[in-house]
Amino acid sequence: MFELRRLRLLHELALRGTIAEVAAALSYSPSTVSQQLALLERDAGVALLEPDGRRVRLTPRGRMLAEHAARALELDEAARASIADHVGWEPVRLAAMPTAAETIVPAALTLLAERAPGLRVELAELPPEESLFELAARRFDLVIAEQYPGHTRELRDGVVHELLGEDPLRIVLPPDAAPTPLASLRDHAWVMEPAGTAVRQWAVQQCRAAGFEPDVRFEAADLTAHVRLIAAGHAVGMLPDLIWGDEPSGMTLAELPGEPVREVFTAVRTASRADESVELVRTALADAFALHRRIAP
Structure with a gap:
């Protein structure tokens, strides 16, 4: 089972392009983002990232999983919205x-x-x-x-x-x-x-x-x-x-x-x-x- 938090990091990387920008946007350290993405790769059982000079980029399977991550985040948000009236604004x-x-x-x-x-x-x-x-x-x-x-x-x-x-x-x-x-x-x-x-x-x-x-x-x-x-x-x-x-x-x-x-x-x-x-x-x-x-x- 994929952790939603790690899927969000992959989604953010697909949007922002670099681990440094993901870390800055989410108030993490770059090393934390890298560690969590490495754990996501382990869960997926396939390479999600590959070297691109001094940076990394998503592999084709990484891009595919990032698309699924976007849908998972939408479903999570919709579920939270549907029960919001029961837990307060x-x-x-x-x-x-x-x-x-x-x-x-x-x-x-x-x-x-x-x-x-x-x-x-x-x-x-x-x-x-x-x-x-x-x-x-x-x-x-x-x-x-x-x-x-x-x-x-x-x-x-x-x-x-x-x-x-x-x-x-x-x-x-x-x-x-x-x-x-x-x-x-x-x-x-x-x-x-x-x-x-x-x-x-x-x-x-x-x-x-x-x-x-x-x-x-x-x-x-x-x-x-x-x-x-x-x-x-x-x-x-x-x-x-x-x-x-x-x-x-x-x-x-x-x-x-x-x-x-x-x-x-x-x-x-x-x-x-x-x-x-x-x-x-x-x-x-x-x-x-x-x-x-x-x-x-």
């Missing part, structure tokens, strides 16, 4: 992108304090690229993420996306500036998120469609830095309405061509959809997003 591990962590999540926690006062929610603020991967790796139970027009997120087996709503995207200029169309901002310095992110790709494409290559002078993952650079008159940018919370922006906002919106969604593993605690949090997030007052320019 389990903590819900939530990962949210920064704008949601700062606006939607606090409002949802207020709703949950009334609806389910005994429910514990643990929050980590992470970009969607990281949080969606970690959801599949079972570090989190629920994720709030976004996708931009023409840049849909990867659909992973065993993960379900559900739309919370649409968040308008606008040009943001300093407070004393006049609303300016995108095509007229070719000679301005821009602040954007780091290269490689979906939002950066999308923003650059908007500028190219308007006939120019943006002068991206400032890069920052933290959108608060965008706001401060713009407010000080050093740059212009494109930001979602959600960043302003329920307060007026104080900035000059202008419409982008076609008035685009980003989709804000939740993601959960299929196996945890029946978990009452996860569904309570997801519903509170949806209600909080619906109640959120978007500030018009």
Whole structure:
């Protein structure tokens, strides 16, 4: 009989690629991970790992067992969810992108304090690229993420996306500036998120469609830095309405061509959809997003 704990280590290795990354993610030492995988090999009676330079990789049978491990973990999660109402709520591990962590999540926690006062929610603020991967790796139970027009997120087996709503995207200029169309901002310095992110790709494409290559002078993952650079008159940018919370922006906002919106969604593993605690949090997030007052320019 295979130990589920060891099967999870194999599943993690298939996802993350190295024993060091598995150890860091699960707070084990690399030697412990190696020992447990060696014991799993002994239980399986076949080689699951093989040398790959200074690292190891899964053998074909190792990959096959990793696929079975993923299904075993899903069944374990579904079984725990089905009996959760008899043993009390389990903590819900939530990962949210920064704008949601700062606006939607606090409002949802207020709703949950009334609806389910005994429910514990643990929050980590992470970009969607990281949080969606970690959801599949079972570090989190629920994720709030976004996708931009023409840049849909990867659909992973065993993960379900559900739309919370649409968040308008606008040009943001300093407070004393006049609303300016995108095509007229070719000679301005821009602040954007780091290269490689979906939002950066999308923003650059908007500028190219308007006939120019943006002068991206400032890069920052933290959108608060965008706001401060713009407010000080050093740059212009494109930001979602959600960043302003329920307060007026104080900035000059202008419409982008076609008035685009980003989709804000939740993601959960299929196996945890029946978990009452996860569904309570997801519903509170949806209600909080619906109640959120978007500030018009």
